Amino acid sequence: QVQLVESGGGVVRPGRSLRLSCAASGFNFNTSSLHWVRQAPGKGLEWVASLSSDVTAVYYADSVKGRFTIFRDNSHNTLYLQMDRLRPDDTAMYFCARATFFGAINFFDYWGQGMLVTVSS
């Protein structure tokens, strides 16, 4: 079955870096569009970044642009989120998610279990 498993979270000081990983299985990773979505404690969902299957389309939320980098390793079925210059307001549960497209329609049909990132001094 489809699985997305995040790792790499933890506690980090402001200004430091952290890299999240999302290991995928059970579907054709190479042809899938993948995203990161985060949720601050007690808050709603916020889309963070997306990466197309052929890596030609990369997009970021304004809140992370210039600090976060989304990339993938298709040979290892793994999605990454490199987070630099972290700030306290980046504290959140980070989910990786697969997007499925039907023509112009797209939606997140599979999600990882989430990985907590805490930015605190």
Added chain:
Amino acid sequence: DIQMIQSPSSLSASVGDRVTITCRASQSVIYSLNWYKQKPGKAPHLLIYSASTLQSGVPSRFSGSGAETDFTLTISSLQPEDFAIYYCQQSYSLPLTFGGGTKVEIK
């Protein structure tokens, strides 16, 4: 950016009740509107996509309707496992945006 406004932000209901949640977009998203359910400590999961298409495996008591800027999620007969937070999300344009959520609680 397209803002998504959900109402109510929370509601109390009993098992067997009919529940309706609304989602309004700040501009037209045509039919590019999805609904997710999230239980505490868990990842969201997809209920409905393209405004009204039920995701495989989702019980038929869930239904969605609407177009352009106004959308509705209806649970025809609330079950114990339906107490959760529900989010709408537009996939019409970047940045992808979610509504603030509607918490469905037990009365």
